[in-house]
Amino acid sequence: MTTSENLVLVINCGSSSIKYQLLEPQSGEVAASGLVERIGEDDSAVEHHCGRRVLERSGRIPDHRAGLQQVFELFDETGFDLAGAGLRAVGHRVVHGGEVFHEPTPVTDEVVATILALADLAPLHNPPNAIGIESVRELLPGVPQVAVFDTAFFFHLPAAAATYAIDRKVAAEYGIRRYGFHGTSHEYVSGRAAEFLGRDPKQLRQIIFHLGNGASASAVRGGRPIDTSMGLTPLEGLVMGTRPGDLDPGILGHLAHAGGFDVERIDELLNRESGLKGMAGVNDFRELRRLIDAGDENARLAYDVYVHRLRRYLGAYLVALGGVDVITFTAGVGENNPDVRADALAGLSAFGIEVDQELNTSEDRSARRISPPDAPVAVLVVPTNEELAIARAASRVVTSA
Incomplete structure (x- = not known):
């Protein structure tokens, strides 16, 4: 039976949404999951799944911090105290790692600051990614937090594929290269396809x-x-x-x-x-x-x-x-x-x-x-x-x- 010490909470803060799963990483067994939609709008909605229970909430959620607070309250309501559960880790999806991050990285104040500094490269995603990390660090102060970057899988593209044909000094100064995205998905699916085919x-x-x-x-x-x-x-x-x-x-x-x-x-x-x-x-x-x-x-x-x-x-x-x-x-x-x-x-x-x-x-x-x-x-x-x-x-x- 899965124990809380084996569970990882995965948070994916999008531009106006939060997807989350609580799961056991080895087996892939999902203990709970949910979605917060239309953050910042009057018709925000939350759907939380825990076992056979489905909880739904509606009404304006002003920002990602408020959305995550509501997610934690729904966990409490279904009898799972995330703060006291002794989770193994929290994994956060971060869209852009720039030239700095190309491996899963333990979260520190410096890491969060760098994610925000890279926001010009992913303006719809990196800011909410950082807010999600900061919020969960406050809600779960004793749990290790790890940032996993969408660009990581493509970091070592061949130079001919990664390079834009512009002035090389300008490119170097402003970090202009082809980074690629959805890397976590492409890496997972390529491995799963090979496994499927044997x-x-x-x-x-x-x-x-x-x-x-x-x-x-x-x-x-x-x-x-x-x-x-x-x-x-x-x-x-x-x-x-x-x-x-x-x-x-x-x-x-x-x-x-x-x-x-x-x-x-x-x-x-x-x-x-x-x-x-x-x-x-x-x-x-x-x-x-x-x-x-x-x-x-x-x-x-x-x-x-x-x-x-x-x-x-x-x-x-x-x-x-x-x-x-x-x-x-x-x-x-x-x-x-x-x-x-x-x-x-x-x-x-x-x-x-x-x-x-x-x-x-x-x-x-x-x-x-x-x-x-x-x-x-x-x-x-x-x-x-x-x-x-x-x-x-x-x-x-x-x-x-």
């Missing part, structure tokens, strides 16, 4: 599509990434829910000169008003599909642009890897949208890439193969589990301390 990761060429509201692709050879779609910030690469992905930087100068856009307005446009939402007015794929089925031409175009970008990165990574052994889809859209998977890989049988329609549309939500059994390239759907990866990383840090 193959040694060192023998595999993999392409992974992490498709959620944020989206990224990676090319992984021998268990290590050789390229990824996101760059200095999470804006580069694939089309996303509210972010544009690849963009001609000349557009920004044009908006500044012709439209009078300042830095704040451009930041708002690129982070919150672009991508699917900018093109179609919605960033939820279920709503996008409803609009497409209703004949909305803007929604149809948005979907086509989204798929076009996926295929462009697929082609680039096929060349970079010299072929591919496995293509894996993960995260909310990647795991749950068979149309995206089928359309992204349509017409590629000459490359050994095929999707079986029946397998692709299966209601099965476990790790599964959706390509024909005899297809040269395995196409998989593998649910990501960033919380488990963070819990295991935090546990390793505490054990080795």
